[in-house]
Amino acid sequence: MSLTRKLTLLVTGTVFFITLIAAGWGYYVSDHQMEELFDAELAQSTRIVQGLVEHLSDTQSFEQLSRTLSLTLQLPESTYQGPEEEDEILADGAGHKYERKLAFEVWTPDGNPVLDTLNANDDQGLKPGFDWLEVAGYQWRTFTLNDPETGFWIRSAQREDVRDELSQEIAVGNLLPFLLALPLLALAVVGSIQLGFQPLRKLERPVRNMAPENIHPLDDRQAPREVAGLVHAVNGLLRRLNQALERERRFSADAAHELRTPLAALRLNLEQQAERFPGEFENLTAAVDRMVHLVEQLLLLSKVDAGVDFRSEPQNLAELVEQSIADVAPLALKKQIEPELDNPYPLAMVNCHNALITTMMRSLLANAIQYSPPRTQVSTTMRKVNGGFKVSICDQGPGIPVKDRERALSRFTRLDQRQGQGAGLGLAIAQRIVELHGGKLSLEGRADGKHGLCVTIWLPAKP
Numbered sequence: 001m002s003l004t005r006k007l008t009l010l011v012t013g014t015v016f017f018i019t020l021i022a023a024g025w026g027y028y029v030s031d032h033q034m035e036e037l038f039d040a041e042l043a044q045s046t047r048i049v050q051g052l053v054e055h056l057s058d059t060q061s062f063e064q065l066s067r068t069l070s071l072t073l074q075l076p077e078s079t080y081q082g083p084e085e086e087d088e089i090l091a092d093g094a095g096h097k098y099e100r101k102l103a104f105e106v107w108t109p110d111g112n113p114v115l116d117t118l119n120a121n122d123d124q125g126l127k128p129g130f131d132w133l134e135v136a137g138y139q140w141r142t143f144t145l146n147d148p149e150t151g152f153w154i155r156s157a158q159r160e161d162v163r164d165e166l167s168q169e170i171a172v173g174n175l176l177p178f179l180l181a182l183p184l185l186a187l188a189v190v191g192s193i194q195l196g197f198q199p200l201r202k203l204e205r206p207v208r209n210m211a212p213e214n215i216h217p218l219d220d221r222q223a224p225r226e227v228a229g230l231v232h233a234v235n236g237l238l239r240r241l242n243q244a245l246e247r248e249r250r251f252s253a254d255a256a257h258e259l260r261t262p263l264a265a266l267r268l269n270l271e272q273q274a275e276r277f278p279g280e281f282e283n284l285t286a287a288v289d290r291m292v293h294l295v296e297q298l299l300l301l302s303k304v305d306a307g308v309d310f311r312s313e314p315q316n317l318a319e320l321v322e323q324s325i326a327d328v329a330p331l332a333l334k335k336q337i338e339p340e341l342d343n344p345y346p347l348a349m350v351n352c353h354n355a356l357i358t359t360m361m362r363s364l365l366a367n368a369i370q371y372s373p374p375r376t377q378v379s380t381t382m383r384k385v386n387g388g389f390k391v392s393i394c395d396q397g398p399g400i401p402v403k404d405r406e407r408a409l410s411r412f413t414r415l416d417q418r419q420g421q422g423a424g425l426g427l428a429i430a431q432r433i434v435e436l437h438g439g440k441l442s443l444e445g446r447a448d449g450k451h452g453l454c455v456t457i458w459l460p461a462k463p
């Protein structure tokens with residue numbers, strides 16, 4: 001798992017967890033505060049009724065007081081249309097449906113009911129303060145007081161479901177900002193982490209695109225303080241790596257140069273001895289020729305790795321391929337191999353180094369001829385693909401298994417020591433030349449299903 005993803009999940013999960021805790025605590029506090037507010041409202045309503053009873057009891061009889069309180073505090077029966085009623089405002093503006101969930105009760109000092117909209121069972125007697133009653137399957141929150149002046153008992157009641165409904169609506173309303181802000185907060189966290197890792201991505205790009213022939217230190221000015229030490233260590237490693245590669249290139253070039261002169265002298269002496277003793281030195285001469293070819297490949301590889309004298313110029317790739325086939329024609333005739341060319345593009349312009357491309361093509365064609373049985377064909381096709389030209393050189397030799405094709409492109413790798421006389425550098429040099437031109441080299445099987453190997457090269461077309 002990447003550090004960005006791990007940090008994003010960790011921070012987002014932490015924020016989500018803390019937000020849920022805050023939301024749950026806010027819901028609990030809001031619900032509790034609303035319960036306190038409803039209790040205070042219930043007590044206030046009871047005291048309002050108490051004042052009304054004190055005022056009316058001095059001037060009205062029991063019957064008049066009961067009638068006045070019923071008209072004032074009891075919901076008219078005509079406005080009630082059953083529990084399925086959905087409108088909050090009753091018909092003709094007569095009241096609100098929540099009035100059916102409120103109740104008032106008044107008793108005389110000797111216990112006679114003056115007003116009873118709750119019809120509760122009070123067998124245990126009246127007692128002042130808050131309490132819970134169950135009436136007709138509902139729980140009611142009540143507040144009861146005894147008027148010290150008149151002796152009347154007064155009780156107000158609220159049904160539990162209306163209290164819960166209102167308190168939950170208010171509590172959920174307080175939670176909505178948290179719930180709406182949570183995804184926005186998560187997006188902000190993800191964006192902030194992505195932005196915070198941007199300097200590391202700027203450091204990553206030059207390392208990913210760095211070529212062996214152009215190793216350079218990273219710009220530590222772009223490095224955050226937390227990874228500055230790592231960047232300095234990487235720069236030290238890059239410097240040491242560059243020095244090691246430079247020593248390797250110098251060694252290969254110097255060794256190849258030093259070997260050319262004694263090998264040339266050895267070849268000349270062998271030719272002189274072969275004239276005196278025909279047929280005696282053929283194997284030794286062939287071995288020296290292989291050494292000379294290896295030295296030439298090492299020199300070419302050192303030049304390609306170092307990028308010496310690499311100048312890209314517009315060239316007709318079709319002409320270069322045709323010339324390379326003509327150059328290896330004598331080698332093909334010795335094995336009675338027929339080279340074929342299928343190219344519908346007589347003008348295939350690319351930016352390339354003329355000598356490197358022709359050297360690469362001749363090497364690949366020579367390899368195909370070397371590994372092909374006598375009296376077979378080596379076919380070369382050119383196609384225009386993805387804004388460039390693809391050249392495929394296919395032989396009818398033993399081929400290379402899929403699992404070994406990547407290893408075959410490594411330097412000094414020969415999969416079968418019994419075949420061929422090379423040193424395992426041809427494909428590696430070809431791949432390096434193609435990469436130097438911004439192209440791609442791959443090893444594939446034949447499309448017709450026959451035995452053999454196709455070396456495919458793609459080079460970008462000239463803009």
